[in-house]
Amino acid sequence: MALEISPCVTDDDLEEWRRVRIAVIPYERTQSVAELRADETPERLLVVAREDGVVVGSGMATRSEIGRAGTVIPRVLPEHRRRGHGTALLERLVTHVADLGHPTVRAGADDDGSLAFAARFGFEEVNREVEQTYRIAGPVGSTPAPDGIEVVTAQERPGLWEAAYEGFGLEALADFAVDTPLEVSAERWTQSWLCDPMFLALHEGEVVGCAGLGLDPDQPSRAENGLTAVRRDWRGRGLAIHLKLVTLAWAAEHGIEEVYTWTQDGNAAMRALNERLGYDTTMVGIQLARPLAGLLGH
Template sequence: MTVSVRDLRPDDRADVEQFAHVRHRALPFVLWTPDAVVHHLAHTHPAARVRSLVAVEDGEVIGTAQIGLVHESPEPGQAYLNVYTHPDRTRRGAGGLLVRAAEEYLAAEGATKLFSWVLDEPRNRAFAERRGYRAGRSAHFLRLDLAAGTLPPLQPPAPGVELRTAADYAADPRPLFALDAETTADEPSDVETAPADYEAWLAETWRHPLLDRELTTVAVVAGRPVAFTAAHTDGGTRYVTGMTGTARAFRGRGLAKLVKNASLHRAREAGLTEAFTGNDTGNGAMLAVNKWFGYEVCASEVRHVRELG
């Protein structure tokens, strides 16, 4: 059987569905839908030069790669490639072909440092190391059983704090953009990034097909959003936290717990049964918050880096 690599065909629904299926099998703790896959290709900033690749065997998509430049970083030449193969279609050469095609493309686009998330399993780490990637920081995926588990009881907001949803900002989401930009800049990461411009944020984040604005919860003080948790849902029973953050001047007041607890309670009331999130292993504060909710680690990944040239 021969494996070949080509670009994903975003106008071919079957192709996109196979891409999403492979990603779901490889990373079941992340939401992958056909609409989200197409959205990533269509609405990521042009400067990122993104591509989605597929490895195909006998007409079946068995491997995937999402690649691009980290265009928001003040350090030029940084790029990412994240490669995942269907767990029942390994050892066919798909991963190696995808990595080679991705590296050639990114190098031609001026990339000099490549970052890749790799599941923290011996076979995956060995695959990356054989190709010259060295291990760096790590992160956990966490799962919460909303159907059978328990949540901390709801607490009323402190005086002066009001709870709203992202839907309340439909007419003007710019205040949420400002909060998202501030908190994202403080996330632990190998790659320093400057906040995206507002129009790019609208296209990539605010209009993302998985963003659930009714479940995305915001804490407001004196009319200003100061903490939020972004909720993604797949139209079924799963809920994923896209981001939870608090403005620097309001940290240490329990606002992250407040907004996330309110969102999780409403998610359970809406019939969602599983909640997932992810945290850098160095983000002790957020790991403690998620432990308080009852989240448990279900998988881990390690970011690997390779310098070209």
């Protein structure tokens, strides 16, 4: 039986790509076809693997936002594993990273099987993320906003999010507890880091904090916390917990039953804040990396 790995071109291809992702990681939000289209860049490759016309897996390769690296994400449907499809997908994705000229390849794993697969190819742990989940059982309380703070949504004030990149945004990105600093362009900040809704804390018209929700049309009862961040000079005043409660209250009012968030293992302050609010730790994700040289003949 012949395996064919081809780029996603049509909306049907993207729906097949989505179907694989939803099947393999049903506990995470998957972008819609429209969102996938909006996120297209020359550096990103989405592929679907078919065996005799039957979809068996999918993959993505793109520039990582962490350092000079490419990210590879091969996925194989459970019923088609252990037949070499994962290796074939990985090879196709690594070739794309090599073509982009990145010296390092990054990947992720959140189960034993994925971790063992990555270890076979020399990937090693570089970071950990912790998934924490808040289950909504009724109305969510609130805390007072710090003096001088106005909370609005980015959707109500077009242009605020874009304008916040140079000051607030770059500071928030620099504070991620990762092994290599994030490299996020203004375009990516506007395109990929903005949630709907995204709540912005303003002081004298400047953004000093944010917290958002990524809604899941495939599972309307679940949502993912987007970036929650507070400018350094406003920390310790209760702004982060106020913004987090604003998002949870919005979720409760809109019929969402569960909100989950991924936080870097090294970000003890945010993990503690989530625990204080009642989030439970539900999963650990391992971030992996290795040099491109020597990987599958490259």
